[in-house]
Amino acid sequence: MIEFHRLSKAYHEVKALDEVSFTVQPGTITGFLGPNGAGKSTAMRILAxxxxxxxxxATVLGRPYAELERPGYDVGTLLDAGAQHPGRSGREVLTLGAMMLGLPRSRADEVLRLVGLSPKEGRRPVGGYSLGMRQRLGIGHALLGRPRALILDEPANGLDxxxxHWMRGLLRDLAGSGCAVLLSSHLLHEVxxxxxxxxxxxxxxxxAEGTLAELGRGRDLERTFLELTSHADRSLA
Ligand SMILES: Nc1ncnc2c1ncn2[C@@H]1O[C@H](COP(=O)(O)OP(=O)(O)OP(=O)(O)O)[C@@H](O)[C@H]1O
Ligand SMILES: [Mg+2]
Incomplete structure (x- = not known):
């Protein structure tokens, strides 16, 4: 479970978050949707x-992240997919991550397969990865342990x-096994x-919040999103 309770964050005069409250139940995928500068990354960084x-x-699995016993194992995070050392290969990045969690090195190869990076791609330096390959690696890094909660900031960014479609299947499987998934996007069709x-x-x-059925799909949802966000911008100006 992931919970935000009246979360606020101010940077000098900028109110990045203003009393944000919502919950992500185990076994569900919540899309955190908002335009650039809405406060998505700020909320997710506080959560992590x-x-x-x-x-x-903000709590994850019932506690603030810093108070979890095995945060890296129980909570998967992707907060900045570009943050990996460019000179390391994808496999090295995952091997180091696995070692830090006390997992066997073989976990790195399992995860490479899971995120659809070939052994050859895994040996290439991350600096030469395409945006989509970096996203896959970042998602893989979040899945090294056995996360019961996933915090993914713009994971679909750069995916074709x-x-x-692949990510949807992967996250569905994880939610199916009880994981609480929070993913952000500024693009409606992705979430x-x-x-x-x-x-x-x-x-x-x-x-606004609700199921896709409650909020409407396709054009209805797009209209709701555009209306609400333009209203939010106006009230801020
Ligand atoms: N370290 C910081 N110092 C000052 N202001 C910040 C800082 N981080 C974020 N902000 C401000 O907080 C607001 C929310 O930013 P945030 O990065 O959370 O938005 P976002 O929803 O993730 O946007 P995007 O879709 O562009 O990633 C913005 O006005 C931003 O300028
Ligand atoms: Mg952001």
Missing amino acids: GLSRPTSGR PRGI EQVADRIVMIGAGRVL
Whole structure:
């Protein structure tokens, strides 16, 4: 379970988050949808213990991330897919990650297969990866342990339609085994294909949330998203 309770974050005069509250239940995938600057990354970074809230709280598996016993094993995070050392190969990145979690090195090869990177691609330096390959590696890194919660910031960024389809299958399987999945996007069609609940955020505030059926699909959902986010921008100006 992932929970945000009245989470607020201010950077000087900028209110990046304003009393954000919502829950991601185990076994479900929530899409965190909002335009650029809405506050998605800020909320996810606080959830992963990388930034402190001004007020309110964020918990994962019932506790603040920093208080978990095995955070790297129980919670998978993808917060900046470009953050890997460019000179290391994908396989080295995963092997180091596995070793840090006390897992056998063979886990790196399992994960490479899981995210659809070939052994040859796994041996190439990450600096030469395409955007989609970096995303796959980042998703793989988040899956090294046995996460019961996943925090993925823009995981579909750079994935082609086949890649998004693949990710959907992967996240569905994980949710099927009880994982709580939170993924962000600024693109409606990406989350719509993957998530079963959507939380729309604009200017640091939750604007709407519900299942796809509740919020409407396709054009209806797009209209809701555009209307709500443009209203949020106006009220901020
Ligand atoms: N370290 C920081 N210092 C100052 N302001 C920040 C900082 N990080 C984020 N902000 C501000 O907080 C707001 C929310 O930013 P955030 O990165 O959370 O948005 P986002 O929804 O992830 O956007 P995007 O879709 O572009 O990734 C923005 O106004 C941003 O400028
Ligand atoms: Mg962001």
